[in-house]
Amino acid sequence: MSTEGNRGAPEPGVDDAIRALLLLMPRMVGRAKRIRVPEELQSLALAPRHLSLLSYLLFDGPMTVNELATRLEVAPTTVSLMVGELSRKGILERREDESDRRRRIISITDGKRPSIDGWLARGAHAWRQALGPLAPEERQMFVRTLRAYEAAMTVDEDD
Template identity: 85%
Template sequence: MSIEGRGRRKTDRDGPELGVDEAIRALLLLMPRMVGRAKRIRVPDELQSLALAPRHLSLLSYLLFDGPMTVNDLAARLEVAPTTVSLMVGELSRKGILERREDASDRRRRIVSITDSKRPSVDNWLARGAHAWRQALNPLAPEQRQMFVQTLQAYEAAMADDEGD
């Protein structure tokens, strides 16, 4: 596939509209900058020594935004096996970031949450990205936001397919 731009198509209402090739070119130039900025988000001092990986960031994001939940709920949201989440929860529990407690309604289940002592650091770490996404997504209509998220999900899935994942 060619990555050369094909110019812009005109529309009557919104001015210039990106053609597919021009949009691809723009995104190929934009994505490395976005990834670079995300990598430069400073991990709070309190969390730096804990060797957190991107997989931890996703798990912590769910717990921060959606509150405590079970390992199975986390696994479903992260789209990984419960054993994978259980291993991550065990690792983060040993590091003092997460805690597991009995579910009052079903003593066999464990509820996972961020510890009170680490919550402010995790919140500060994720706040900059959340603020930037809020600024970018607020002007969009709900269906536009949905399309944007679905487009990013389709891109990620296509990249995984190309890798043989």
């Protein structure tokens, strides 16, 4: 059932919002799937899990395995395996941290950076356009809502 909003226009009820999202989500997934992987990266068999790792390195710069693990919400051993795999493919490089030689800093290789940037920048730009006009609280609510949706879908997978 709809309720009246501040501007006099009816606000969608939960069922109305679900109907809108049932149309929108497949379109978004379809568009994301159509983003062409750069030719030089196609043979590398990159999986969706690699995209988040590459995105963090691209947009936030080089970081340690532990920092990546925290951001990706996975174990450091998982990140180490991905970094090893992507390093062998020439996508990532490891170097010593100048301030602590025991630590390794992970970064995208200079040779692959332009391709990865061109590939992932469009999505980041689209999110910036969509989220930029929102107030910080609204952005937080949007992210919380997507996390809640993902968690609810995960629960259904476990049944």
